[in-house]
Amino acid sequence: MSTRAQDILQRHRLNVDEYHRMGRAGILPEDSRVELINGEIIDTAPIGSRHAAAVKQLMRLLDRGVGDHAIVSVQDPIQLDDHTEPQPDLALLRPRTDYYKTARAGIPEAWLVDLGASIFARYHEAGPDGYHRNEAITDLQRVGIATLPGVALDLHGLF
Numbered sequence: 001m002s003t004r005a006q007d008i009l010q011r012h013r014l015n016v017d018e019y020h021r022m023g024r025a026g027i028l029p030e031d032s033r034v035e036l037i038n039g040e041i042i043d044t045a046p047i048g049s050r051h052a053a054a055v056k057q058l059m060r061l062l063d064r065g066v067g068d069h070a071i072v073s074v075q076d077p078i079q080l081d082d083h084t085e086p087q088p089d090l091a092l093l094r095p096r097t098d099y100y101k102t103a104r105a106g107i108p109e110a111w112l113v114d115l116g117a118s119i120f121a122r123y124h125e126a127g128p129d130g131y132h133r134n135e136a137i138t139d140l141q142r143v144g145i146a147t148l149p150g151v152a153l154d155l156h157g158l159f
Contacts, residue, residue, distance in 0.1 A: 011145065016079055051089075055075070057157070061154070070148065114142075
């Protein structure tokens with residue numbers, strides 16, 4: 001009976017504090033394109049000009065659309081739990097006086113924009129096992145934000 005290396009090796013899952021210490025120690029350079037996902041350091045794709053343009057366009061539309069009702073966060077880390085800290089391109093945050101110096105999850109709605117496939121998807125009704133609803137948005141002329149009733153964005157030029 002043979003034993004494979006992957007059967008006896010165990011992975012060490014980093015927590016967010018260890019991940020941050022690696023950054024402060026210079027193990028992860030400040031300009032690294034990485035995220036901590038489920039305790040593993042994951043490389044992220046470089047930001048191309050089309051991606052950057054879409055982020056800028058969405059940032060401007062969101063900022064104008066939500067006004068003082070939310071904070072638009074751009075490519076900032078969001079700590080979801082002790083082992084996960086992604087850096088989404090954009091996040092809408094409820095206004096807080098500390099501007100999320102100690103941010104935790106509780107994200108009621110997530111959007112996924114796939115520029116290559118021209119897909120805009122919305123995930124909402126978050127629960128402990130993920131989002132209970134997701135939908136493809138095809139009419140980009142009036143995209144509502146579930147947590148901000150009455151606020152809608154015209155994203156028709158996104159693709």
